[in-house]
Amino acid sequence: MSRILITSALPYINGIKHLGNLVGSQLPADAYARFMRARGNDVMFICATDEHGTPAELAAAKAGIPVAEFCADMWQVQKDIADGFRLSFDYFGRSSSQRNRDLTQHLAGKLADNGLIEEVSEKQVYSNADGRYLPDRYIEGTCPNCGFENARGDQCENCTKQLNPTDLINPRSAISGSTDLEVRETKHLYLRQSTMRDRLDAWIDSQQGWPILTTSIAKKWLHDGDGLRDRGITRDLDWGVPVKRGTEEWPGMEGKVFYVWFDAPIEYIAATAEWADANGLDDAAWESWWRTDKGAEDVHYVQFMGKDNVPFHTLSFPATLMGSDEPWKMVDFIKSYNWLTYEGGKFSTSQGRGIFMNQALEVMPSDYWRWWLLSNAPESSDSDFTWESFQGGVNKDLADVLGNFVSRVTKFCRSKFGEVVPEGGEYGKFEEATTATIKYLLEGDEERLGYFKLMESIEIRKAAHVLRGIWVAGNEYLQIAAPWSMYKKDPDAAAATVRYALNLIRLYAVLSEPFIPDASAKILKAMNVTDTSWPDDLEAAMEVLPAGHAFEVPEVLFAKITDDRRVELEEQFAGQG
RNA sequence: GGGCCUGUAGCUCAGUUGGUUAGAGCAGAGCGCUCAUAACGCUUUUGUCGUAGGUUCAAGUCCUACCGGGCCUACCA
Numbered sequence: 001m002s003r004i005l006i007t008s009a010l011p012y013i014n015g016i017k018h019l020g021n022l023v024g025s026q027l028p029a030d031a032y033a034r035f036m037r038a039r040g041n042d043v044m045f046i047c048a049t050d051e052h053g054t055p056a057e058l059a060a061a062k063a064g065i066p067v068a069e070f071c072a073d074m075w076q077v078q079k080d081i082a083d084g085f086r087l088s089f090d091y092f093g094r095s096s097s098q099r100n101r102d103l104t105q106h107l108a109g110k111l112a113d114n115g116l117i118e119e120v121s122e123k124q125v126y127s128n129a130d131g132r133y134l135p136d137r138y139i140e141g142t143c144p145n146c147g148f149e150n151a152r153g154d155q156c157e158n159c160t161k162q163l164n165p166t167d168l169i170n171p172r173s174a175i176s177g178s179t180d181l182e183v184r185e186t187k188h189l190y191l192r193q194s195t196m197r198d199r200l201d202a203w204i205d206s207q208q209g210w211p212i213l214t215t216s217i218a219k220k221w222l223h224d225g226d227g228l229r230d231r232g233i234t235r236d237l238d239w240g241v242p243v244k245r246g247t248e249e250w251p252g253m254e255g256k257v258f259y260v261w262f263d264a265p266i267e268y269i270a271a272t273a274e275w276a277d278a279n280g281l282d283d284a285a286w287e288s289w290w291r292t293d294k295g296a297e298d299v300h301y302v303q304f305m306g307k308d309n310v311p312f313h314t315l316s317f318p319a320t321l322m323g324s325d326e327p328w329k330m331v332d333f334i335k336s337y338n339w340l341t342y343e344g345g346k347f348s349t350s351q352g353r354g355i356f357m358n359q360a361l362e363v364m365p366s367d368y369w370r371w372w373l374l375s376n377a378p379e380s381s382d383s384d385f386t387w388e389s390f391q392g393g394v395n396k397d398l399a400d401v402l403g404n405f406v407s408r409v410t411k412f413c414r415s416k417f418g419e420v421v422p423e424g425g426e427y428g429k430f431e432e433a434t435t436a437t438i439k440y441l442l443e444g445d446e447e448r449l450g451y452f453k454l455m456e457s458i459e460i461r462k463a464a465h466v467l468r469g470i471w472v473a474g475n476e477y478l479q480i481a482a483p484w485s486m487y488k489k490d491p492d493a494a495a496a497t498v499r500y501a502l503n504l505i506r507l508y509a510v511l512s513e514p515f516i517p518d519a520s521a522k523i524l525k526a527m528n529v530t531d532t533s534w535p536d537d538l539e540a541a542m543e544v545l546p547a548g549h550a551f552e553v554p555e556v557l558f559a560k561i562t563d564d565r566r567v568e569l570e571e572q573f574a575g576q577g
Numbered sequence: 578g579g580g581c582c583u584g585u586a587g588c589u590c591a592g593u594u595g596g597u598u599a600g601a602g603c604a605g606a607g608c609g610c611u612c613a614u615a616a617c618g619c620u621u622u623u624g625u626c627g628u629a630g631g632u633u634c635a636a637g638u639c640c641u642a643c644c645g646g647g648c649c650u651a652c653c654a
Contacts, residue, residue, distance in 0.1 A: 311649090404613055407616085409612080469601095
């Protein structure tokens with residue numbers, strides 16, 4: 001048994017995420033967590049909402065409620081949706097928790113003690129009308145390069161030239177449109193990442209088998225231009241973790257908060273502490289996952305995220321932990337994902353293009369989404385969602401190959417033997433061959449990785465394809481064994497075939513659980529079995545349901561998506577953007 | 578501008594460290610089965626592996642250039 005710590009990138013609080021966000025972190029992390037638990041490992045799967053920063057403040061203002069209240073509401077909304085997708089977090093925390101405040105302030109204090117924090121005086125644009133400092137991208141104006149009138153303060157979207165807010169002609173606030181802006185001098189804390197460049201570089205070099213997407217992004221930041229740059233970790237905002245040096249005030253930093261990207265990854269740790277608190281456990285419980293001096297030295301830690309998050313997880317957060325000079329558990333594997341596109345274009349929150357998580361659950365069951373998204377996860381490059389592909393994948397894989405297999409076996413059994421595992425006959429060469437085929441698909445060989453290895457190495461998409469192959473093996477078996485014709489001349493032989501096939505159904509429920517937990521549960525319930533033990537011994541697994549065991553024919557597991565329905569959905573979702 | 582990824586059958590994609598006749602699913606065609614959600618199984622058509630060069634006994638696999646698609650580029654998270 002291993003101890004496996006899994007974190008999924010924190011969804012930002014300002015709105016409901018779309019399917020691209022889901023497939024890029026939470027969903028594959030969940031499949032991995034479920035798989036690892038099923039194999040008997042001790043798993044800690046952590047996620048939380050990322051609640052600080054300007055967008056949260058603005059979203060709250062737009063909703064006309066205090067930001068703390070807004071975040072509390074949105075946390076519940078996101079939690080409910082996560083539950084709807086059956087995301088099996090051991091704890092879903094909040095980055096605004098007291099635990100995170102304490103830990104963020106503590107780590108900042110340690111970094112300062114170790115000479116890794118620098119105060120920098122800089123000029124920031126302040127909007128009098130809005131009563132706040134504006135991040136670069138919240139300032140708009142005319143691009144000095146191409147004349148585009150809606151250029152943003154960080155970059156002109158029209159000519160892609162990078163800008164400073166002060167470059168803009170006729171700058172205005174993107175929030176209020178006010179032109180009453182002024183440049184103010186303000187002090188901020190910078191994390192001296194540059195001094196840790198070689199350590200970070202060596203640390204990344206020492207990692208084995210990370211996705212090329214992960215390492216190439218990290219290397220680029222480490223070596224591009226002058227190398228890794230220091231980064232401001234504070235902001236002039238109201239909403240966030242107040243800047244403190246440990247538990248002490250930080251002179252000159254009054255009224256400022258830490259930058260979200262400083263406190264958000266720390267929430268992985270803090271959320272584990274929240275988990276301990278929520279379960280009435282002491283600090284030792286969460287520290288055994290995070291402190292290598294308190295039991296975490298044998299923990300295997302895996303992070304999941306979209307590619308946009310890679311720099312923070314390969315550089316800033318490791319720099320924070322390393323720089324504290326305390327024995328924090330560092331990540332062992334960073335799984336990063338490309339983007340999911342929608343009907344050939346981008347998912348867009350601002351334009352309402354694509355499918356959001358709440359809408360998805362309103363129109364289709366979560367298993368359908370889980371299966372399509374995981375079997376098409378953007379692991380090697382971007383993947384495109386189309387309703388046609390979704391319909392095809394769900395209908396062929398789930399309804400025809402798996403669902404219909406369960407249906408044909410249980411219904412045949414009911415009509416010939418009743419709703420009970422039939423006795424008589426013995427397993428023979430067909431069963432032996434099928435078991436061998438499935439064993440190969442599970443374990444693989446030197447040339448081809450099997451389901452187990454693919455899941456362990458987080459090749460989710462490939463694992464899904466192999467899993468499908470295991471379902472197909474059941475249909476192939478039935479075709480060869482043909483119990484419907486065998487029944488006429490040798491009912492005992494047919495009974496043995498049905499008994500084997502019923503055991504296949506249970507096996508499929510166990511193996512498929514990481515991908516389609518609802519269907520898996522439905523199957524197990526119908527088969528009247530609670531034994532979900534992992535089939536380390538496949539021969540034994542084919543005997544779990546003994547002759548005489550009662551079961552029920554389940555309802556149709558996966559209703560097909562009709563062409564009419566697909567067209568309806570295409571139209572419903574095309575109308576928005 | 579710089580960096581990274583990517584371009585393989587009509588579609589979506591696999592193709593390990595270069596090695597015999599390039600694979601899978603879907604779609605198409607044929608056959609079989611009739612237990613089943615008109616489901617399942619078997620067989621089968623299609624490829625100058627983006628283009629042009631190069632290295633090699635041998636390249637989809639390595640190198641160079643070019644063309645196409647995507648992403649990142651540090652104050653949105």
